[in-house]
Amino acid sequence: MTAAPDSPLRVLIAADTYPPDVNGASVFCFRLARALHARGHEVHVLAARNDAGPDTVQVTEEAIVHRLQSVRAFTHETYRMVFPWHASRSIGALLDELRPDVVHAQCHYMIGEAAINEAEKRRIRTIATNHFMPENLEPFLPFPQWFLDIVSRNSWRDMGRLMGKAAAVTTPTALAARTMAEHAGLDHVLPISNGIDSSAYELAPGETVERPDHPVVLFVGRLAVEKHVDVLIRAIGLLDPALCVHLEVVGDGEQRAPLRSLVDELGLGDRVHFLGHVTDAELHTAYLRADVFCQPGTAELQSLVSLEAMSASKPVVLADALALPHLVTDGDNGYLFAPGDPQDLAAKLTAVLCADPGERARMGRASHDRAVQHAQGRTIDLFEMLYRGATPEEVRALL
Structure with missing residues (x-):
């Protein structure tokens, strides 16, 4: 369903990384949430807990942040993982409770994968953004290169399968979009800048x-x-x-x-x-x-x-x-x-x-x-259009 042109939206941002994590994807998600909140939208963020404990909810200045129970990745000092079955169960229940207008998934791993699949079951509009190269994982996986190559190929394949379910797929640059077309078979990725103030x-x-x-x-x-x-x-x-x-x-x-x-x-x-x-x-x-x-x-x-x-x-x-x-x-x-x-x-x-x-x-x-x-304002304008039902072709005409 297309949202009314001026009505506030209920947006769920599904992210595997969010502050206090420090990386580009985390910063983008925070700035997106803050900008959407400033425009009057109801913003929810779904992310892993940064410490041990059950699912929890935090109210911040920019959003209502839903943290899922997680475990530490043994090969990385800060990254935490959510088990797939827990992610699916928790996200499904949250979607039933919130009924958001749109789910904006920020990757195709763990939380992103579960959010895309659970949103699809409920016919909730989904936008997918990729910030990640599967090869970024290689330094943290203790396997020989031939095995890492298999992991990378499978990750690209999963990206195409999962993000292909979304109403629109975006990434920050045209080069990244071409890379996703080549390796993940996603031929209509929109190059929308992360934006900056x-x-x-x-x-x-x-x-x-x-x-x-x-x-x-x-x-x-x-x-x-x-x-x-x-x-x-x-x-x-x-x-x-x-x-x-x-x-x-x-x-x-x-x-x-x-x-x-x-x-x-x-x-x-x-x-x-x-x-x-x-x-x-x-x-x-x-x-x-x-x-x-x-x-x-x-x-x-x-x-x-x-x-x-x-x-x-x-x-x-x-x-x-x-x-x-x-x-x-x-x-x-x-x-x-x-x-x-x-x-x-x-x-x-x-x-x-x-x-x-x-x-x-x-x-x-x-x-x-x-x-x-x-400019960040232009980036938020484009995502708002996608949230409200604009087609990738309509947005591409503005890029």
Whole structure:
């Protein structure tokens, strides 16, 4: 059934990851819930508990959050799993109680799978969004590569089977949509940006940010294998010592100990700074304090942190992998570098840091101009259309 054009909707966001988890999908779900709530919709979020205990309900500023009983994944320090039978039973009961206008599933694993299947049984409109590459699982599965390849193929197949049941399927970029068509057989995926509030990272009127007396390269994200922060650290070690470049690393994760060991091994302890998790205000300042932002990851379907840095008018140096190339044009707002190549990364960082201040400012403005094309308001408009019954073809005409 199509909802009335102006009536508030009851939306259930089904997510395997949600704050306090720190990752791109979690941030997207939180921002989506907050924006929908601000528009007057009744928002419910379905996610795993972050600790032991039975199903519970939390009322937050942005939504009513339903947490399902979960167990810790033994190969990951923070990720938690919900058993399939419990997810199906709990989600089915919740759907019967809430009768939402739409279910927005954020993946095809565990909670996402159960939400799609249970919504289908009840003929509830479902939208599916993919933030994940099945290969992202590989560092956390203790199996040989031949077996991991089988897991990946099966995961792509399951993605096609499950998300194919939805009224519309989305992903953040056109490249990700093409990848899903190739591997999951989903031929009509809508590339809808995760969206960003660029004003949150711009220099506010009258605001001043104290800048250090040395150049700063910034990385923001999880300290995970696929982020390849080690490549960035090695690149810092290859830069001309006369530049006195410092690296600030914002975020945390399972690779913190190996990365700290690498810093010690390279003798970079006085120039590489691990800041851990920071507040939104501290992150805002970190972006504005930096001279250049670097994302060396090779599994990015969009990279919200790169967009945040671009919103702060920073040149970016990004790995030439997956969706990152659509954010940068060499010499315009930064550079791409060969993934996994610290020498090429060092050369591209040097090109930015040795450019005259006027040129760096021009590159920063070019970054900002690209970032504003991903305005969050437009993203929410498109999802509202899908929630209310618009066809993928109607939405595609606006992209």
